[in-house]
Amino acid sequence: MPSANQFSLPDGRLMSYELSPKSDEYSPTVLLSNSLCASFTTWDHVVPVLHNRGFRVLRYDQPGHGSSSPPANPESTTFESIADDVYSLLSNLGITSLYAWIGVSMGAATGIVFVTRNPGVVKNLVICDTISCAPVVAGVENLFAPRVEIARREGNLDSIVEQTLARWFAEPWMEVNSAETERMRAAMRKTSVEGFAACCNALTLTSFDLRALTPKVGSSVDRAMLVVGERDANLPQSMAELRDQIRQGFVSAGKEGVNVELKIIKGAGHVPYVDGFDQFCEIVTEFLQEI
Numbered sequence: 001m002p003s004a005n006q007f008s009l010p011d012g013r014l015m016s017y018e019l020s021p022k023s024d025e026y027s028p029t030v031l032l033s034n035s036l037c038a039s040f041t042t043w044d045h046v047v048p049v050l051h052n053r054g055f056r057v058l059r060y061d062q063p064g065h066g067s068s069s070p071p072a073n074p075e076s077t078t079f080e081s082i083a084d085d086v087y088s089l090l091s092n093l094g095i096t097s098l099y100a101w102i103g104v105s106m107g108a109a110t111g112i113v114f115v116t117r118n119p120g121v122v123k124n125l126v127i128c129d130t131i132s133c134a135p136v137v138a139g140v141e142n143l144f145a146p147r148v149e150i151a152r153r154e155g156n157l158d159s160i161v162e163q164t165l166a167r168w169f170a171e172p173w174m175e176v177n178s179a180e181t182e183r184m185r186a187a188m189r190k191t192s193v194e195g196f197a198a199c200c201n202a203l204t205l206t207s208f209d210l211r212a213l214t215p216k217v218g219s220s221v222d223r224a225m226l227v228v229g230e231r232d233a234n235l236p237q238s239m240a241e242l243r244d245q246i247r248q249g250f251v252s253a254g255k256e257g258v259n260v261e262l263k264i265i266k267g268a269g270h271v272p273y274v275d276g277f278d279q280f281c282e283i284v285t286e287f288l289q290e291i
Contacts, residue, residue, distance in 0.1 A: 004061075013070075028100075031057075064195010108128050119216075124288060128272065132242050147200065165181065168184075168274075169269055210242065226242065228264055228265070
C-alpha cells in the first residue's frame with residue numbers, strides 16, 4: 001500500500017489520507033470512511049478489491065486518529081466539522097464528484113451529514129453499522145463519556161482498544177483469526193486520547209441526530225444502501241428504521257423507483273468489512289456496479 005499523505009486543513013490541523021492509484025484520475029473515486037478508534041488502514045484488504053473493479057480509492061483518518069492531528073479543543077469536533085474537513089480535502093485534491101461514499105459507524109454518520117450538506121457531490125451512499133443519534137437524544141446511557149475518562153486517566157487507549165475489540169468481534173473469530181485481530185489492534189492503537197475524546201464529543205452532542213437529515217438523503221444522492229453486521233447489538237433493528245426513513249426521503253424527492261435495501265452480513269459485528277469480509281465485498285461491489 002502507498003504511504004499516507006497529509007493535508008493541512010484551514011485551521012492548521014493535519015489530515016492524513018491515501019488516494020490510490022494516484023495516477024488514475026479518470027477512474028470513478030470511492031471514499032472509505034472508518035469508525036471511531038480506528039485508522040484508515042483497517043480498510044487495507046478492501047482497497048485491492050475496489051481497485052480490481054476499476055475504482056480509485058480515497059481514505060482519510062478522523063481527527064486525532066492515525067496520522068491526523070487532534071483538534072486543540074476536542075469539544076469543537078462535530079459531524080459537521082468532520083464533513084467540512086472531508087470537503088476541504090476533496091477540494092485540495094481537485095475531486096468534484098465521488099462515485100460512492102462507503103462509511104462504517106461514525107464514518108457512515110459523517111457520510112449522511114456530508115451528502116446533505118453537499119447535495120450532488122456523492123452519487124452512491126453506503127451506510128454501515130451506525131447509530132442514528134446521540135445517546136442523550138435516544139434516551140439511553142452515554143457510554144462514550146466513561147470511556148473518555150478511562151483513556152484520559154490512563155493516558156492511552158490500550159484498555160479501550162481491548163474493550164472495543166471484544167465488542168466488535170466474537171471471541172471464537174479472534175482466536176481463529178489472530179493475525180487479523182492483531183492487525184486491527186495495531187490500527188486502533190494509532191488513535192490519540194484527544195482524538196478519541198474529540199470524536200466521542202461529536203457522537204454525544206444533541207445536534208447529532210441523523211433522523212433529522214434522512215428526508216434530505218434522497219435529494220442528495222442517486223442511490224443508497226445500508227449494511228449491518230448480524231451480531232452488532234441492536235443495530236440490525238435500528239438500521240431497519242433508518243432504511244425506512246431514507247426510503248421515504250427518496251419517495252419525497254420523486255425517486256420512487258430507487259430501492260433502498262438493508263443488507264445483513266451474517267455472523268459479523270460492528271466492522272463487517274473485517275469479520276464479514278467476503279460477504280461485505282460481494283454485496284458492496286455488486287451495488288457499486290449496478291446500472
